[in-house]
Amino acid sequence: MTAQSIVRRLAAGLITVGILASAAGTALAATPDPTLPPAWPIDTALTYRWTANAVPPSAIKTAVNAAAADSNASRRSRAPSYAYSSTAANGVSYGTANPCGVNGLACFSRDPVNRYWHLWFRENGHRYDWGTLLWCEMSGSPNGCYRAETITLDELGHVAGLDHHDNLPDDSDYADAVVQTYSHARPFVGWNASAFGRCDVATLQQVYDVASWTTLYSTCLDIPTTLAISASTTAVVSGGSVTFTATLRSAGTGRLVGNPMTGRVVVLQFRSGTTWLDLVTIPGTTTAGTYRVSYRPVYAQEYRAIFRKPASEGVRTSVSPGVTVRITCSPIKCPLAASGGKQP
Numbered sequence: 001m002t003a004q005s006i007v008r009r010l011a012a013g014l015i016t017v018g019i020l021a022s023a024a025g026t027a028l029a030a031t032p033d034p035t036l037p038p039a040w041p042i043d044t045a046l047t048y049r050w051t052a053n054a055v056p057p058s059a060i061k062t063a064v065n066a067a068a069a070d071s072n073a074s075r076r077s078r079a080p081s082y083a084y085s086s087t088a089a090n091g092v093s094y095g096t097a098n099p100c101g102v103n104g105l106a107c108f109s110r111d112p113v114n115r116y117w118h119l120w121f122r123e124n125g126h127r128y129d130w131g132t133l134l135w136c137e138m139s140g141s142p143n144g145c146y147r148a149e150t151i152t153l154d155e156l157g158h159v160a161g162l163d164h165h166d167n168l169p170d171d172s173d174y175a176d177a178v179v180q181t182y183s184h185a186r187p188f189v190g191w192n193a194s195a196f197g198r199c200d201v202a203t204l205q206q207v208y209d210v211a212s213w214t215t216l217y218s219t220c221l222d223i224p225t226t227l228a229i230s231a232s233t234t235a236v237v238s239g240g241s242v243t244f245t246a247t248l249r250s251a252g253t254g255r256l257v258g259n260p261m262t263g264r265v266v267v268l269q270f271r272s273g274t275t276w277l278d279l280v281t282i283p284g285t286t287t288a289g290t291y292r293v294s295y296r297p298v299y300a301q302e303y304r305a306i307f308r309k310p311a312s313e314g315v316r317t318s319v320s321p322g323v324t325v326r327i328t329c330s331p332i333k334c335p336l337a338a339s340g341g342k343q344p
């Protein structure tokens with residue numbers, strides 16, 4: 001094994017009370033977790049079994065299985081999925097024989113090249129020089145216990161390729177990540193997280209792509225988008241039908257380049273003098289990232305599509321270029337030709 005990425009978990013006996021020091025009110029933004037390369041191939045299914053002679057107690061088994069489900073449900077990406085299998089090559093160990101370091105509660109090893117990974121958990125009641133380790137699931141959940149399900153989710157995040165979140169100086173973004181250098185004990189913020197935080201998800205999406213074209217981009221990201229528009233014709237008789245087709249894509253980096261974005265709100269606008277007014281929401285089609293609507297213009301007009309940044313998603317507003325539709329004369333409304341013309 002070449003993997004040597006065992007990360008020590010430091011026990012958090014103290015936490016800093018967050019005080020927003022910025023008098024200017026400058027909002028600092030949370031950032032996606034750093035990565036722990038290399039990545040697994042996208043959509044990798046990782047299985048685990050209990051290590052012989054280091055089998056966790058049932059409460060820890062339950063917590064590990066719950067964390068695997070938490071990871072699968074909250075990754076919002078094509079990051080590895082986790083499942084128990086009695087025939088798995090990789091193990092989960094519990095007890096005194098572990099490489100977790102002097103202050104570690106749990107630790108991991110990963111080697112995507114050789115498809116190897118492993119988790120270790122220290123035993124309930126382990127004595128550190130700062131105190132005694134209590135797993136909440138085994139101890140009746142007193143203050144100061146660590147929740148094995150949440151700690152497992154941190155470790156599974158590492159196995160997938162996440163490094164510890166860089167918190168803001170005041171720790172105000174602690175809840176944005178489960179993958180933390182200092183795990184919090186009960187009852188401090190984040191002690192009982194059952195889902196990846198938005199900045200864990202952000203990195204999983206950057207490394208492994210979004211789960212599907214309808215998956216929302218983590219709000220810990222700030223991904224530009226592009227919007228194109230085309231018209232079925234740029235000259236119609238008054239009241240004739242024009243079909244507008246808009247295509248929305250992400251314009252990020254890595255795996256987030258050029259993804260079609262399905263299920264978003266794209267609006268057709270028309271120009272009114274120097275401003276643009278909303279005309280109609282353009283329905284999505286069965287083609288990923290494509291939206292289409294028919295409209296019957298009466299006047300010559302310039303149109304464009306707009307996608308507005310939703311509060312629920314870490315992507316930017318985009319507008320398409322304009323497309324002008326001219327009105328041609330109809331047989332009925334056509335003026336007579338200047339000399340000798342006849343209307344039919």
Ligand SMILES: [Zn+2]
Pocket residue numbers: 007009154155158164179180181
């Ligand atoms: Zn960690």
